[in-house]
Structure formats: C-alpha cells, structure tokens
Amino acid sequence: MIQLCGNGTACSLCHCGGKNLPIYRCRECFGIEMICQSCVVERHRCNPLHQIEEWMKDFFKCVSLKSLGLCIQLGHNPGEICLNKQRANGDYFTIVDAHGIHKIGLNFCGCEIAQIHYIQLLCTCWFPATSSNPQTAATFAVMELFHLLSFESKVSPYEFYHSLARRTDNTRITPIKWHNLKLLKRSGRGHHPNGIGTMQEEGWENVEPRSKWIYALFLAIDANFRLKWKAVSSDQHDPSLNAVSSYFVEETQYKSYLAEQFTVPQEVQFHLNMADTKSSRGLAATGVGTVDCAQHKMKLTSGVGDLQKGEKLQFDRKNKTVRFFVPKFHINAHTPACQTNFSFNYSKGVGRMDGEAPEQGWANVNRVATSTKEMGPRARRDTLDDNFGDWNWKKVTTFGHVLLRKLKEAVGSAKLHSDELAELQSVIDAVSLNAWKSEVETWEGDSSQPNPFESRIACE
Incomplete structure (x- = not known):
C-alpha cells in the first residue's frame, strides 16, 4: 500500500x-x-x-x-554495457507504443560487428520511421494493434494517434505506415527477388492452357457510391505504395481507358442515383467498383477501380462466356421471371453458392469511408487495399474448419437429397421423366429455349 x-x-x-x-x-x-x-x-x-x-x-x-x-542500449542484452556506444539523435529518441508516446534515451551499438542503426531497431521489434538516421520508431505491438483496430472498428490513423497522444502528453509525431509491408508479406510478395517495384500485372489471357483454370472463376461485379473522396492531392505527388501488386488496377492505364470510353454509349446496369447528387459534386471519385469471387467471397487482384460520374463498367465480352444471376437473398424481391431465369438453384455448374459476396464485402468496408473521404489518392487506395487484403486473409485462415464443416454437411445432404429424388422418381412414369430431363438439358444449353422451371399453371 x-x-x-x-x-x-x-x-x-x-x-x-x-x-x-x-x-x-x-x-x-x-x-x-x-x-x-x-x-x-x-x-x-x-x-x-x-x-x-x-x-x-x-x-x-x-x-x-x-x-x-534509464538509457536503452541496443545491440546488447539489457543491463550490458557497450564500450563503443553511439548516442541517438542528440540524446532524444521518440518511440510510439501502445502505452503511449515516449521520449527515451537511446544508444546504438558501435561495436565492430554491430548492424546498421535501423536494423538494430528492427531486431528490437521497433519499426523505424526512416532507414537513414532514424529518430522515431513504433513498436511492432502498437502497429499490430492499430492494424487490427483499423479492420474491426475502422479507426483512422489520425484518431488512433491522438488517442495515444492523450494517454501521454499531447506529443505530436507523424503516424508510421505498416499495412503495406503486411499486405506484401501475406500475399507472398514481401521478398520479391528484384524488389516490389518490378512487379507486373499477371496477364491472365496469355497463360498456358493448363493454367487457365485458375482464372475460371464465378465473378460478381458490384458498385458502391458511399466511398467518396475529394481531390486533395494527385497521383504524381502521392503515388501508391502497392502499385499493381494489390487490388486496385494500374491507375494510369485505367484513367486512359476511361477517357477513351467517355463518349461511348453505356448500358445501364446499376441505378446510379447518387452519381449526380449535390454531395457528389467536386469529388475525384464517387466510389469504387469491385470484382469478387462469388464462390469464396474474396476480392480479386487488380479487381478494384475508382468510379466517377458516368461510370464505365463494361468489359470486352469476346471469347468469354457470361451468365447473369440474382443473389439468393435478393431474388425473392424480383419478379417470377427473374426468380426462374436468373436463379443459382436452377443453373448448371454454379455449385451451392448464394452470390451475396459483394454485399457482404461492402458491409465490412463501408465504415472506412469516414476516413478515406478526406485522404489523398495514394492513402485512400492503400487503405482500401489493406482492408480488402484483411478480408481475404481472414477467409484464408478460416478455410480449414469452414470447408471441413461444409464438407460434412454436404455429405449428409447429398445422401438425403439423393434418397428423396429416388423416391420421387419412383412414382413418376419414365416417359414424363425423360421429357422433363430433355427440357432441362435443352434450356441449360440454350437459355433462349423455354424455361422448364416456369410455372405452367394459369392463375384465374
């Protein structure tokens, strides 16, 4: 006491x-x-x-x-004395930690076998603000804490930093970025032999025939207009750290394509009720459009692009098979014709998916709009890339038990449905069964043929 x-x-x-x-x-x-x-x-x-x-x-x-x-000595165990210590930054060094922001006394090791200064900091699990004469660093712990909070509660760097400052003494430093390195690490690109600056887009259309199956995915395209940002900077002054290595498309070619398509008449696919509102005027982008894997509900590499007034969302359909579906949660609000012609349940080869991947992804990322709407282009794209990457990472880390659970359910359901189908077919004559099977197979091969799933009972 x-x-x-x-x-x-x-x-x-x-x-x-x-x-x-x-x-x-x-x-x-x-x-x-x-x-x-x-x-x-x-x-x-x-x-x-x-x-x-x-x-x-x-x-x-x-x-x-x-x-x-207390003076912290790097390069040695706590309490050991370095005979060739080198004082850091005039005896003042700033460390950002989950406990607060600290002004500390720090000595680097100057022994013959000592690492350069920023490596000594990294070996201590402190992330330096710069590799040249570092004067500020953040602990790995505080960077991981912010990373998780930015995903789960959508806290912005500004809010997080000021929370730490209030816990300390209102010290002001610039927050340190960490998410780009984490994104590269999780995608297996953190140790690219020629550096991340040499990475290029994959060019799926030119891959070998035996590898094309990788790109044969069920895709869902969705547009969201709640992620808006102002023209507070430019791509030249604020280039992206991720370049073409993550989820946003390469910006220069993308904007060039939009400029070429400006006068081309577009098919109306989305209800753009917010694209020309007062709140959207003067914005550099009204949102983003994404391409998702509808099977695994994951964002795809180079599958995200900014949207502007008069969105150009068309793509070249040559040599591609395109089929349209209505997600299962939304389909009940559609007309009976939609419910039969665009149902996942009645279409061959789609598996047991619900098609709600885009909506579920937006529910996760919409809250970050409060932060991104005031950011410059680089910070905004990298922040969204980071959130999309975390969404995918959580999917990957849960695949083990999720797929096992679904496999167990599928085995039981397959047996149950097979028995029920056999029981139903046993009480129907062979002529009717063959006729119905022929109608279904004909419609599956040519959707312009009569739909066998449409009701043939005339309502009085």
Whole structure:
C-alpha cells in the first residue's frame, strides 16, 4: 500500500533498504508498490516503455524513465554495457507504443560487428520511421494493434494517434505506415527477388492452357457510391505504395481507358442515383467498383477501380462466356421471371453458392469511408487495399474448419437429397421423366429455349 505521512510525503523507505524515498510507481507493472528511483530504473531495463508516476505530495505526475536515468542500449542484452556506444539523435529518441508516446534515451551499438542503426531497431521489434538516421520508431505491438483496430472498428490513423497522444502528453509525431509491408508479406510478395517495384500485372489471357483454370472463376461485379473522396492531392505527388501488386488496377492505364470510353454509349446496369447528387459534386471519385469471387467471397487482384460520374463498367465480352444471376437473398424481391431465369438453384455448374459476396464485402468496408473521404489518392487506395487484403486473409485462415464443416454437411445432404429424388422418381412414369430431363438439358444449353422451371399453371 501507498504509505504517506500527515504532510503528504512518503514516510517509509524502499524495500531495497536504500536512503531514497519510495515515491515512484508503474502504471503497467502488477501491484501498487511504491519504490525508489534506483529500483524503478533497474526494474524497467527490460520494460523501458512503461508509464511511471511520481508522487508530488498532493498528486501523481507522469515522469519519463529517461529523466530518472534509464538509457536503452541496443545491440546488447539489457543491463550490458557497450564500450563503443553511439548516442541517438542528440540524446532524444521518440518511440510510439501502445502505452503511449515516449521520449527515451537511446544508444546504438558501435561495436565492430554491430548492424546498421535501423536494423538494430528492427531486431528490437521497433519499426523505424526512416532507414537513414532514424529518430522515431513504433513498436511492432502498437502497429499490430492499430492494424487490427483499423479492420474491426475502422479507426483512422489520425484518431488512433491522438488517442495515444492523450494517454501521454499531447506529443505530436507523424503516424508510421505498416499495412503495406503486411499486405506484401501475406500475399507472398514481401521478398520479391528484384524488389516490389518490378512487379507486373499477371496477364491472365496469355497463360498456358493448363493454367487457365485458375482464372475460371464465378465473378460478381458490384458498385458502391458511399466511398467518396475529394481531390486533395494527385497521383504524381502521392503515388501508391502497392502499385499493381494489390487490388486496385494500374491507375494510369485505367484513367486512359476511361477517357477513351467517355463518349461511348453505356448500358445501364446499376441505378446510379447518387452519381449526380449535390454531395457528389467536386469529388475525384464517387466510389469504387469491385470484382469478387462469388464462390469464396474474396476480392480479386487488380479487381478494384475508382468510379466517377458516368461510370464505365463494361468489359470486352469476346471469347468469354457470361451468365447473369440474382443473389439468393435478393431474388425473392424480383419478379417470377427473374426468380426462374436468373436463379443459382436452377443453373448448371454454379455449385451451392448464394452470390451475396459483394454485399457482404461492402458491409465490412463501408465504415472506412469516414476516413478515406478526406485522404489523398495514394492513402485512400492503400487503405482500401489493406482492408480488402484483411478480408481475404481472414477467409484464408478460416478455410480449414469452414470447408471441413461444409464438407460434412454436404455429405449428409447429398445422401438425403439423393434418397428423396429416388423416391420421387419412383412414382413418376419414365416417359414424363425423360421429357422433363430433355427440357432441362435443352434450356441449360440454350437459355433462349423455354424455361422448364416456369410455372405452367394459369392463375384465374
């Protein structure tokens, strides 16, 4: 317990037996013990980013470990002395951590076998703001915390940073980006032999015949106009970190294509009720259009593009088989003709999917619009890339138990449906069965033929 004398000063000695009064406590360490200056420094050689408070007779005041005499030595174990230490940034170094923003005393190792400075920081799990003469770094822990919060609660870098600043002393530093490296790592591109700047689009149309099956996916195209951003910067001044390595298409070619298609009449596929509203005027983009894998509900590489007024969403249909469906949740609101002609249940080869991938993806990412609408082009695209990548990553990491669960359900359902079909067919004459089968197969091969699933009972 905190023992204070009648005048508000500490009245007991530290447990170490020294003469210094125990007027310090740690906000992160377990317990409420008060200790002296020497003990607090010694205890925190392995925890140099904890928040320390000093008793000021009437209240506790935050105090830095640096001011108490702690200096962090990189390149050696805690407590070891480097005979060739190199003081960092004039004895002041800034560390951003989940506990707050710290001004610390830091020494780099200058021994003969020492790594360069930014490598020494990375080995300590501190992410430097720059590789040249770093003066600021963020812990891996705080970067991971922000990364998760940006996905689950859609917190912006601005809000996250100011939350840390309020927990500290309103120190101002620039937030450090981490998500681009994580995205490259998860996609297997983090160690590209020639550097990520040499990565190119895959060119699916030119792959070998044996590999074309990789690109034969069920796709769902969706447009969303709630992700809007202003022309606050430019691609020249603010280029993307991801370039063509992630989900957004290559911007220069994409804008060139849009300019060419500006005067081409477009088929109306979407109800663009927000494209010409007052709130959309003066915006560099009114949203994004995406191509999703409707089987696995994942965003596809180079499958995202910005939308402007008069969206150009058409694509070259030559040598492609295009079939249209209405997602299962939405189809009940459509006419009976839609329910039979565009149903997943009645179409061959689509499997047991619901087609709701785009809507579910937007439900996940819509909340990030509050942050992206004020960003420049690079920050906005990279932020959306990061969120799309996290959506895909969560899918990949859950495939194991999800696919196992669905496989078990499919085995049981297949047996049940097979038995029920056999029972139904046993009470129907062979002539009718063969006629119905022929009608279904004819319609599956040519959708212009009569639809066998349409009701033939005339309602009075």
